[in-house]
Amino acid sequence: NAGVMQNPRHLVRRRGQEARLRCSPMKGHSHVYWYRQLPEEGLKFMVYLQKENIIDESGMPKERFSAEFPKEGPSILRIQQVVRGDSAAYFCASQGQGDEKLFFGSGTQLSVL
């Protein structure tokens, strides 16, 4: 039973480009969370999704950021027109129905040049 898979592991983008981060939850998990982490800091909640629904996006910047979790396929966190301040580690976590703990992926380190 594979864990939460995130790819790419590292992503380098120039300012103004788009970044697409993918997350495949654990088998059978229908809840996905995205978090952002800056060096030496904790995780900042961004968005909580269930299949085909955004449940809570209160942590997402209003512009340039979007997330989806389609019926088929991985969850995608999309950042348009990246800026240097978007450089961070982005972690995805999945959760089973009725479960309370999260299972994390290894993260995507986004570097914006």
Add this chain to the structure above:
Amino acid sequence: SQQGEEDPQALSIQEGENATMNCSYKTSINNLQWYRQNSGRGLVHLILIRSNEREKHSGRLRVTLDTSKKSSSLLITASRAADTASYFCATVQTGANNLFFGTGTRLTVIP
């Protein structure tokens, strides 16, 4: 913000000693969880304590929860070099599903 605050920010101890980390939070909660993060990796769940529990044990881990003070502590007994990591508390606010993480304690265990 519902985020917790861990204390201390950094802790360095000798192998074999006990390590205690504290977490304070701001809102009423359903449960509080502790996670561990090795450098550059994702977080790993360690232990969960519910709002109606006061203490919980798992191996060398002991967690306490004081809802009146909105605080929790994580004790790691007989520490090992492999315990070196960052430790985060996370809370689930009453009526919500999201986990909000604290700022973390960086633990270094010196062999």
